[in-house]
Amino acid sequence: MRELSTEILVVGAGPAGIAAAVSAERAGARALLVDMQAEPGGQIWRGQWNNATDRAARRWLTALRGSPVATRYGLRLVDFAAPGLAVFDGADGPLRVRCERLIVAAGARERLLPFPGWTLPGVFGAGGLQVLVKNGWPVAGQRIVVAGSGPLLLAAAATLRKAGAQVLCIAEQTGAADLARFAAGLAPHPGKWLQAAALRGRLAGVAYRCNAWVERAEGTERLESVRLRAGRSVERIACDALAVGFGLVPNTEIAQLLGCELRDGAVVVDVHQHSSVAGIYCAGEICGIGGVDQALAQGEVAGRAAAGSGERPRALRRDCARSARFAQTLRRHFALRDELRELATADTVLCRCENVRYADAAACRSQRDARLQTRLGMGHCQARICGAAGEFLFGWTAATPRPPLAPAPLTCFTEPTSDPEPPAQESA
Amino acid sequence: MNQDVVIVGGGIVGCAIADRLARAGVAVCLVERDVLGGAATAASMGHLVVLDDDPAELTLSSYSCALWRELAPLLPDNADYRTTGTLWIARDAAEMAEAERKRTRLAAAGVNGELLTAQQLAACEPALAPNLAGGLRVAADAVVYPPVVAAWLARRAVAAGARLRCGVAVSAIGDGEVVLDDGSRLRARHIVVANGCSVPELLSGAPVRRRKGHLLITTRLQPQVRHQLVELGYVQSAHGEASESVAFNVQPRPTGQLLLGSTREFDAPAGSVTPRLIARLVERAVEFLPGLAGRTALRAWTGFRPTTPDHRPLIGPWPLRAGVWLAGGHEGLGVTTALGTAELLAAQLLDLPLPFDAAPYAPGRFTSAVASHVH
Numbered sequence: 001m002r003e004l005s006t007e008i009l010v011v012g013a014g015p016a017g018i019a020a021a022v023s024a025e026r027a028g029a030r031a032l033l034v035d036m037q038a039e040p041g042g043q044i045w046r047g048q049w050n051n052a053t054d055r056a057a058r059r060w061l062t063a064l065r066g067s068p069v070a071t072r073y074g075l076r077l078v079d080f081a082a083p084g085l086a087v088f089d090g091a092d093g094p095l096r097v098r099c100e101r102l103i104v105a106a107g108a109r110e111r112l113l114p115f116p117g118w119t120l121p122g123v124f125g126a127g128g129l130q131v132l133v134k135n136g137w138p139v140a141g142q143r144i145v146v147a148g149s150g151p152l153l154l155a156a157a158a159t160l161r162k163a164g165a166q167v168l169c170i171a172e173q174t175g176a177a178d179l180a181r182f183a184a185g186l187a188p189h190p191g192k193w194l195q196a197a198a199l200r201g202r203l204a205g206v207a208y209r210c211n212a213w214v215e216r217a218e219g220t221e222r223l224e225s226v227r228l229r230a231g232r233s234v235e236r237i238a239c240d241a242l243a244v245g246f247g248l249v250p251n252t253e254i255a256q257l258l259g260c261e262l263r264d265g266a267v268v269v270d271v272h273q274h275s276s277v278a279g280i281y282c283a284g285e286i287c288g289i290g291g292v293d294q295a296l297a298q299g300e301v302a303g304r305a306a307a308g309s310g311e312r313p314r315a316l317r318r319d320c321a322r323s324a325r326f327a328q329t330l331r332r333h334f335a336l337r338d339e340l341r342e343l344a345t346a347d348t349v350l351c352r353c354e355n356v357r358y359a360d361a362a363a364c365r366s367q368r369d370a371r372l373q374t375r376l377g378m379g380h381c382q383a384r385i386c387g388a389a390g391e392f393l394f395g396w397t398a399a400t401p402r403p404p405l406a407p408a409p410l411t412c413f414t415e416p417t418s419d420p421e422p423p424a425q426e427s428a
Numbered sequence: 429m430n431q432d433v434v435i436v437g438g439g440i441v442g443c444a445i446a447d448r449l450a451r452a453g454v455a456v457c458l459v460e461r462d463v464l465g466g467a468a469t470a471a472s473m474g475h476l477v478v479l480d481d482d483p484a485e486l487t488l489s490s491y492s493c494a495l496w497r498e499l500a501p502l503l504p505d506n507a508d509y510r511t512t513g514t515l516w517i518a519r520d521a522a523e524m525a526e527a528e529r530k531r532t533r534l535a536a537a538g539v540n541g542e543l544l545t546a547q548q549l550a551a552c553e554p555a556l557a558p559n560l561a562g563g564l565r566v567a568a569d570a571v572v573y574p575p576v577v578a579a580w581l582a583r584r585a586v587a588a589g590a591r592l593r594c595g596v597a598v599s600a601i602g603d604g605e606v607v608l609d610d611g612s613r614l615r616a617r618h619i620v621v622a623n624g625c626s627v628p629e630l631l632s633g634a635p636v637r638r639r640k641g642h643l644l645i646t647t648r649l650q651p652q653v654r655h656q657l658v659e660l661g662y663v664q665s666a667h668g669e670a671s672e673s674v675a676f677n678v679q680p681r682p683t684g685q686l687l688l689g690s691t692r693e694f695d696a697p698a699g700s701v702t703p704r705l706i707a708r709l710v711e712r713a714v715e716f717l718p719g720l721a722g723r724t725a726l727r728a729w730t731g732f733r734p735t736t737p738d739h740r741p742l743i744g745p746w747p748l749r750a751g752v753w754l755a756g757g758h759e760g761l762g763v764t765t766a767l768g769t770a771e772l773l774a775a776q777l778l779d780l781p782l783p784f785d786a787a788p789y790a791p792g793r794f795t796s797a798v799a800s801h802v803h
Contacts, residue, residue: 364463368466372470372575372579373575373579375506378727380647402727402729403703409723410720413710414707
């Protein structure tokens with residue numbers, strides 16, 4: 001089995017991971033940045049590596065190019081064979097990485113909630129469809145409804161429109177009052193204002209409806225229409241695709257597996273982004289959803305701290321504080337409404353991997369009970385989707401993740417048969 | 429509230445006892461501190477196997493497997509009962525001789541086994557490594573998904589009049605009553621302690637020790653093997669006193685997944701998976717099933733087996749307190765022997781004819797040791 005060693009291992013090459021790795025090197029440490037995707041950028045900067053149109057992306061991706069940070073892409077973290085010994089899986093087989101300190105910047109995933117018809121072909125996660133389109137999935141000419149909650153709906157809609165789709169409407173479940181307060185709360189964040197304004201500009205003419213959500217997706221073989229509720233009125237909209245997402249869920253599994261303390265679904269860190277476990281730092285969305293600015297600021301802090309440069313310059317402290325306020329605004333104004341808990345019917349599938357019906361899960365006492373009695377969350381995605389849904393629907397506490405972090409070849413779990421290659425820091 | 433019997437612990441043993449007693453008309457209350465079948469029952473493989481290396485174990489496991497065969501047609505689909513049989517695998521002539529002795533011992537208890545040559549073994553399970561000596565096929569053994577059966581037995585008990593209290597723990601046993609952790613008490617003429625590894629928390633000095641195990645399950649694929657495959661060396665692993673041992677033990681699930689076991693560790697820390705033991709488990713399995721190397725692991729987990737010093741369960745009256753009964757210490761055979769345990773305990777408690785001699789399982793066999801421990 002191949003083996004590398006490094007001083008600081010950074011898992012996840014989105015904004016937080018890039019900022020962490022680059023900052024760690026600048027502070028004099030050796031860093032290795034690893035991501036499961038084929039190139040850096042994470043979800044938000046997907047496709048920017050070779051053609052950066054976003055200003056922050058250009059700045060940080062250029063910095064990464066010019067930095068001696070070692071990088072490895074296309075590697076998925078599977079497990080830790082020991083503290084400080086990560087096991088990755090990739091196209092060339094397993095790779096072990098020894099590290100003295102670890103920075104976890106695993107980002108976030110979409111929260112998907114069950115409603116009748118949500119498993120029909122033609123229904124996508126909003127962020128998921130955005131990723132597909134950025135990777136070339138054709139949507140030109142398609143009639144698409146974008147629904148759910150949060151600012152990412154705007155970004156998804158903009159991507160779809162740019163690719164030639166006809167975005168019929170954006171249905172935001174949050175009410176007008178909260179949206180207005182959120183918009184007002186953007187005032188101290190000029191960057192966010194510009195971003196939102198630009199997105200709205202690109203979405204000129206697209207109906208943006210608040211207090212609105214999809215109650216049901218309809219169709220026989222595939223999606224044909226959605227039933228949209230807006231306040232007391234219900235409307236059927238014929239469409240080819242539905243892009244739906246209910247905000248983001250921090251990918252805390254790695255940190256949890258390592259024993260890091262969590263609070264409200266996010267990793268608990270101190271001002272240096274240090275978790276409750278010695279030598280493990282966390283940055284970005286896994287510490288609480290807050291967007292790209294927060295991810296960059298926290299990544300920088302984590303990288304410097306892991307490199308032993310614990311002092312945080314004034315500008316960085318200011319960035320952290322400002323982005324934390326934005327994160328708070330986001331949480332406060334995009335809270336999910338109770339009606340979303342009532343959408344699924346008895347037969348609605350809650351766990352797609354194991355085909356578990358809503359009613360069978362709802363009859364259980366806890367997520368653990370549902371796992372044992374119905375196999376909920378026991379399948380391929382390991383409750384990444386239904387775990388977050390169960391938390392919202394039933395108030396369940398998600399089970400602690402167990403290794404492997406993702407399905408992986410059995411060869412990842414055997415001990416290396418020969419002596420490992422001499423530890424060497426490799427450059428990109 | 430008064431009942432005849434309070435059963436502490438909703439694992440498969442406690443649920444089987446609740447079911448057996450409730451259907452006999454006894455007023456039963458089953459108390460489970462978390463969820464039914466959630467501890468050792470959930471962590472286990474669910475292999476229903478006749479083990480013969482100890483006469484008492486042979487009696488209890490063969491009797492129990494017969495009860496499982498009677499129960500099987502009644503079980504719900506998601507109990508996943510399948511008559512896979514067990515294939516005991518011999519690597520060399522010495523183990524083949526052991527397979528022959530095993531066949532003789534099983535036959536004496538009325539359990540049929542069929543000796544397989546190397547060629548027959550290869551024909552029977554082509555995925556096995558080519559260098560094996562042969563094996564013993566016990567066709568009547570089966571597999572089951574234990575937590576679903578535990579909950580089903582509890583529901584059947586409730587349908588027969590039993591009460592079920594989940595989410596509340598028994599914190600102490602008093603005279604003719606149990607104290608719950610919400611401060612309330614349940615009075616009963618008899619108290620059956622069936623809470624697995626937690627028995628010593630309620631019965632000080634009960635000789636039950638935790639023995640950790642690791643399991644790993646693959647993703648779904650076309651079935652590769654048909655039988656539960658176990659190496660003949662398994663018994664040394666199971667009944668030896670080594671602080672750590674690993675034996676090849678693979679089960680085909682109806683989903684097309686393969687369940688890989690098994691490890692045994694005394695004095696291991698709670699909870700987490702130890703990568704080194706997963707490595708040993710996988711390496712052992714690949715020796716017997718080379719094709720496994722290409723399979724994908726979905727999940728690994730651990731659990732604790734409740735063991736006793738002589739590897740026999742504790743079924744019967746607890747000698748240090750009148751009215752208290754014990755059903756525990758089943759080590760790795762709790763799912764297999766749950767039904768037989770329920771019969772044996774019910775017969776003793778209700779003063780019915782015993783299905784077989786209860787003496788080998790009597791908790792009193794450790795009484796002097798227990799008494800000295802308590803004092």
